Amino acid sequence: MDNVSLITMFVLSGFNETENYQAYIFALTLLCYCFIVLVNVSLIVTVILDKNLHEPMYILLCTFCMNGIYGTTGFYPKFLWDLLSPVHVISYSGCLIQALVMYSFACSDLSILAVMAYDRYVAICRPLQYNSIMSKQRVFLLVCFSCLTPFCIIGTNIVLTSRLKLCSPHIARLFCVNWIIVKLACFPADTLVNNIVAYITIIIYVFHGLFIVWSYMYLIKTCVHSKENRAKFMQTCVPHLISLITFLVAILFDVSNMRIGSKDWPQTLQNFIAIEFLIIPPIINPLIYGFKLTKIRNRIIGIITFKMKLLWS
Numbered sequence: 538m539d540n541v542s543l544i545t546m547f548v549l550s551g552f553n554e555t556e557n558y559q560a561y562i563f564a565l566t567l568l569c570y571c572f573i574v575l576v577n578v579s580l581i582v583t584v585i586l587d588k589n590l591h592e593p594m595y596i597l598l599c600t601f602c603m604n605g606i607y608g609t610t611g612f613y614p615k616f617l618w619d620l621l622s623p624v625h626v627i628s629y630s631g632c633l634i635q636a637l638v639m640y641s642f643a644c645s646d647l648s649i650l651a652v653m654a655y656d657r658y659v660a661i662c663r664p665l666q667y668n669s670i671m672s673k674q675r676v677f678l679l680v681c682f683s684c685l686t687p688f689c690i691i692g693t694n695i696v697l698t699s700r701l702k703l704c705s706p707h708i709a710r711l712f713c714v715n716w717i718i719v720k721l722a723c724f725p726a727d728t729l730v731n732n733i734v735a736y737i738t739i740i741i742y743v744f745h746g747l748f749i750v751w752s753y754m755y756l757i758k759t760c761v762h763s764k765e766n767r768a769k770f771m772q773t774c775v776p777h778l779i780s781l782i783t784f785l786v787a788i789l790f791d792v793s794n795m796r797i798g799s800k801d802w803p804q805t806l807q808n809f810i811a812i813e814f815l816i817i818p819p820i821i822n823p824l825i826y827g828f829k830l831t832k833i834r835n836r837i838i839g840i841i842t843f844k845m846k847l848l849w850s
Contacts, residue, residue, distance in 0.1 A: 544703045547632050551711040551808055552625040563620040569816060570613040576823040577602040580833065587836050593656050593671040595833070598826055600680050601649050601780075605819040608642025611635055612712055612815050619711075632713035637688075637695045640715060643788060643814060644687035644742055650781050651745045652679045654752040657774050661766055662759050690738055691715075697731045710811055749781060776825045783821050787814035 584590045584599040615635065619625045627635065659670050698715055704723040708714070719731050756774060760766040790810050827833055 544706050545629050546626045547629065547706050547708050547713065549619065549625040549627060549711060549713075550707050550709050551804065551811070552619060553804060559620045563617060566613065566617055566620065569820075570609065570617070573609050573613075573819045574606060576827070577605050577819065580823040580827055583833060583836050587832075590832055590836070593676045594653070594660070596676055596680070597649060597653050597656060598833075600683065601646070601653070602823055604642060604645045604649060604684065605822060608638065608646075609815055609819050611638030611642065612812070616711060616812075627713060632708070632718065633695050633699055636698075636713040636715040636718065637691055639712060640691040640694070641688045644691060644738075645684055646784055646818065647742050647745050648683035648687055650777070650784065651749050652683050653777050654749045655679075657777065658752045658756060661756055661769055661774075690741065694731070694734055694738060697734055701728065701731070711808055712811075746785070753778065779825050780818065780822050784814070784818050787817055 581599050581602050584595045612635070615627070615631075656671060660667050663670065694715055698718050701719065701722040703718070703721045705721045708717055708721075710717065716735070719728055719735075722728055753774070756770060760770040790813055
């Protein structure tokens with residue numbers, strides 16, 4: 538039984554600085570979560586109901602929004618419950634599941650962004666072959682790749698973490714993070730395999746990022762000499778670039794805080810940095826695409842206009 542954790546509950550000490558403001562934070566968090574669900578579901582329903590939007594770019598966008606709901610649902614309900622509770626704890630199994638959801642959500646976002654970059658590369662650089670390359674079968678496989686592969690990779694990390702014997706139940710955050718759980722392992726603990734798999738995971742998703750950068754460098758080089766391609770780039774690629782930059786900034790802040798963040802930083806600042814990737818990208822992404830992509834914008838405006846006519850008639 539040496540490889541089985543004796544800890545059955547974790548204490549989330551990141552809530553210590555929220556005691557005097559919990560009512561206000563609860564109201565703002567509930568409003569934020571409802572807004573995230575509203576804008577993402579609205580875009581998903583719009584794509585599903587409009588047959589004109591059943592194209593690879595919009596299907597990938599729909600997947601992007603679904604992943605946003607998946608990730609935020611892994612955090613917000615538990616966070617809201619903790620704000621109303623005098624004791625901020627989470628079960629051992631619940632902690633591992635939450636870590637799996639948080640990590641797989643972030644990795645899936647990057648995978649989907651990589652697939653979207655590939656889609657734009659084919660659409661602009663190889664337009665005559667677009668329909669044959671981005672067939673329904675290939676789009677389905679790419680969607681499965683971007684969702685299931687991160688889940689399996691992170692699942693492997695979580696399984697390796699579950700075999701460790703832990704000596705502390707205190708997690709200095711608002712939610713469970715696999716890297717911090719590994720740090721709670723009793724010394725000396727055999728975390729070599731965990732570290733190797735973790736670094737392999739990082740390398741895999743660094744290559745995702747490099748692929749996206751290469752795709753856009755090639756796209757920009759191609760679009761410079763064509764007015765039509767420049768217009769297509771501004772229309773369909775700029776929202777993707779904004780989503781990518783927003784995501785990378787949020788993740789880099791969080792990783793920097795975990796790896797090199799000072800313990801002297803206020804807990805409130807550390808908390809905000811930790812949950813930034815669960816607030817900004819899920820809100821910004823559907824709004825950017827909803828306003829920037831003409832087909833979606835026109836469809837949403839049409840629905841709103843129709844509803845207003847019904848109300849006034």
